[in-house]
Amino acid sequence: MNAHTESELLALATSLVEEAADLIRAIRAKGFETQTKTDSSPVTEADTAAEAHILRGLRAATPDIPVVAEEEVAAGLQTAVAPTYWLVDPLDGTREFAAGRDDFTVNIGLVRDGRAFLGAMALPAYHQIYWGGVGLGAFRRDSQGEQTIHVRKAPADGLSVLASRHHADDARLAEYLNGRQIASLGNIGSAVKFVRVAEGLVDLYPRLGPTMEWDTAAPQAIVEAAGGQVTQLDGTPLVYGKSGWKNPPFVCTGSL
Template identity: 35%
Template structure:
């Protein structure tokens, strides 16, 4: 049986340590940036955060780890459990110094997320959820239960949209729709806002890696929301190719069918 209390304790410890190191780099006047094969930026903050989290998890658990910054040896596919780690989600936001970057950890069991944690280093906030136990925000010594918005009216919906990954076709469809309130947001913060009841939806047509969305998937669901692909299918994890290619819709659940219909017309 999964000991969620231990998982929450260990993950809180490692994500706080990683956040402290990331903030040290963030507060420096200049950052050294390399670029990966896909042309995405890579900083020393990414690498140090990855080292802290992966080592911390490995000290307490035997499950394999799939991380954005670690070579995938494929052994994870033989395991019912696997960690997903994004040590710095929103490197572009980190470099722009707008604070909209996160650290994401998820635990997958049999292809679905059963635990998720998202840290926002600049704010000192930690969002987390465990299957069947609800979703929470830890801030300033308080623990707040997260609940998605109960709004059912599309014209009043607040959409949390990516600053850098909103494809032109989807953008055109949104601009022609009833939506008035767009909230540009980087990283997994888009989904945290939905879990917090501060947005009703988020749509993404561009491909997304499993480590980018796994933690948010668990948190949004435990807050009463929903995350699927553009066809309304639940996302599958620990696939051989760990990428979601069929779009992402996150919502407060009450407007999910509307969003599916919207993107299928795009």
Template identity: 40%
Template structure:
């Protein structure tokens, strides 16, 4: 399955970079989030790959969802964010990513995150996570096994560049974390998976397609993502009393051996 994910992500990333180089205008969706032609082109490419190779698995994809195309799902389905970090894309920052994930029984089990402007991707499945080096021809030239690092005494946190919050600042203080790096998109999960950071607290709204692929990579690398009550973040959330379908609660992603190391 990762072969399909990889081919789809690379082709989508190539289309995104063509738009990125030429420039494009953005518009606003109903939820006031931005969308560009790159989002739409990339999603069409990814859906074509998944529907060809896995026609029986339903797909929840961000732009299709926004347009009202919402298939019924069971235990197994795909989550697709064709361009995570659209604000970074529009602002000409390079941290945007292509995200594809498989969900099984509420858990992200296979995923790929591709940052085409950076020439890197991360994939994960069944306890194996890799960093991929991608050249200008969108070919993978190197595969490097990655894994989370043990929680150090001095932890490094990651925060959203566009969606930081006072709760994040309180979390850093409460956990005696002085080092914090701001970065956009699902690359935050990948930095945890690569052992370059230790915790990513998220106290602002996300959707499942924003997090699933990066979460799959992180879990394959030995990390975890938990809600504020300590339970694993689950996927496939429908008919939620206080939010829309597929919206996530606040969560904390951890590298290292444990989900919640003792506070300093």
């Protein structure tokens, strides 16, 4: 870790998600097949190509930092929890990607001492890049240029909420939202929901269904750098290094 500043690590992750987004767009343009993994989740050439590119870049630049990546874990590679490690989801929202929808992301997060410390995300279909970390701020780059992002104060007329597309009918969501003043509720796939909170477009993203650490580390770091929070339902921090890399239910909030 001493060989790399935090800004250098964040710049590395940001560069790699941008390059992976280019690969994913090229694969989408030429066409691809969707296969099914042993856990019944889908995987495509875009997942594997993006992960291979990211892993080469991280391991070449930071050989001292272990990497935990979704497709390697799915293939049976076991990586021990370390004080500092990378978490990689090369294509979060494969179902969205395979269905021709636009809400999918590339996520690279860095965990330090059990907390999401910094992260970078690409939204390939939107040509948007997000990055941020503890003490580093949160940023977006798109066709309009680069700017700092921040969560917004919740509007007086109620909260704008985004929830999972694939768990839209979960009765726990209605129960969780009961008693809150809700102005709008939308359902989309992938970690896109986090950055919409981080940039102040929505106020709340409750996640009551299953997720993995590589789904959340990068976006959590960005949200928290933008002034928001990602916590378990009881308000305690969402932490990392858990058994099987599995997350409990959590909620992502702006300035409520």
